[in-house]
Amino acid sequence: MTGVSPAEQMIACLSREIRCGDILGVAIATPLVMAAYALARLTHAPDVLFAYTVGGTVSDVPSRLSLTWQESPPIRTALRSVDLDQIVTEWMLRLPQYKNFLRPVQIDPHGNVNNLVIGDYREPRVRLPGAAGIPDISASDRPLYYYVPRHSPRTFVPKVDFLCGLGTARVLPGGEAQPYERAAGNPVRVITDLAVLDFGDDGRMRLHSTHRGVAVERVEQLTGFPLARASSVPETPPPTDAELTLLREQVDPHGVRDLDFLDKAARRRRILDIAEAEERGR
């Protein structure tokens, strides 16, 4: 099948991190992640559960990607409802099968992340939406899976402006690493529109594979710090024809997956189109 989009390649990569038995946390406004969960459920991981933040339920049924009636499928197929406090304090840190994928605004070579401010905290250049549960999960030994829809030096920075989530070690102003006194974070994957990154034994980010048609040099140019890598970097396995068909026809017929790649005006047009299509489809 031709014309694999960056969204589809990322969804395939995210999907391959899902295992049978997982309980998958569906966060707010994360269509790529929901698509990956659904795809995994329909292919290699039939025995998974979904913990839906929107709708507040646990279900065994993956939701088709949607914007305006997001609560509806989780509520109609609920095994039970769940309060947020239970997910956060009882499952997120304590249940080994609980998995979710987080989106950093800034991430440094040791996997420290910032989702709160760009610039100085007291006089921020940009105030961001916030870190939600990242500080909590990163203070435990739970593996952290990150995804970045637009690989750029604005996201991959030598040092984060404000430390929200712990990586493998603190990065000092000069760039050297210093171990954390208590728990360190446990980042294991960063999946972007260009590449898959992981972390070496030294706790530094490495280039694991590049997606089809992406040169290693391009990834290096768009990363704000040097990436460790093997002399020959493998190609990320692209989505299969079967995966693409499921994705386009069953999981996301309206194309919600592309929203994270559009600029503001195009995103708005697409959102209004999808909302209208959903209204007609009811």
Add this chain to the structure above:
Amino acid sequence: MAKLVSMSEAVSTIAHGALVATGGLTLYRRPVAAAAALARRGLTGLRICSFTCSFETELLIAAGCVVQLRTCYTGLDFLGAAPLARAGIERGAVGTVEETEISLVQGLRAAVEGLSFLPCPSSTETDLFGSRSDVGIVDSPDGHGSYVAWPAIVPDVALIHASRADRMGNAELAGGVYLDRQLAQAAKFCLVTAEEIVPTEVLRGSVEILAPFVDAVVAAPGGARPTSCYPHYPVDVAAIYRFLDAAEQGRAPEYLAEEWAAAG
């Protein structure tokens, strides 16, 4: 005293400077009509506490009511950033108390149980933790390590929109409960607005918030619009964009005045 009252009666005792907790989640079942009633009263100095500060917070900021946000997420879900909150914080007009999912939950649970704090194995090494001067460390009495002591969060008011409620205040949320049970129980005063007031027997098996935790009940059909209220109506994306356009052009107060005039 009867709990079933008009909206203006329900909000009449809320004071300037109150810590106001808002129920629901991002664009789902938010207490928009109740927030608008606070704004119409001209309350100032309000501090908003929520798992997610979203449309209801934008509306209160547009009306000039808000001085502080206490949350772990400020934004409009798939519609992106919350422009008024963002601008207010960047300008220094709106302050923040930086929470995480766990610090909010532990703070509310502490309040529900009448404790001054609840412990959690959080990190003390993030800048987020460093921004909080009100958080301490407690040693485990068995000598096995220490915990961060997240202080109780006691809202002066909780605003919760329900699908249905009875005149006593038993409330059916009909879908996502989010943190609304905890908000209702932690707050000193809990206002429930509902799409419909129904006889108690209609609610058997579906009540999420019990009457003793509710102080006022108001019939407010459409009271979550333009956010959703399952199963009554979905998110009204076009209406939220109209608000955002007005906000972007600096016309948010005029927009609110027009909406209120239209609502009578």
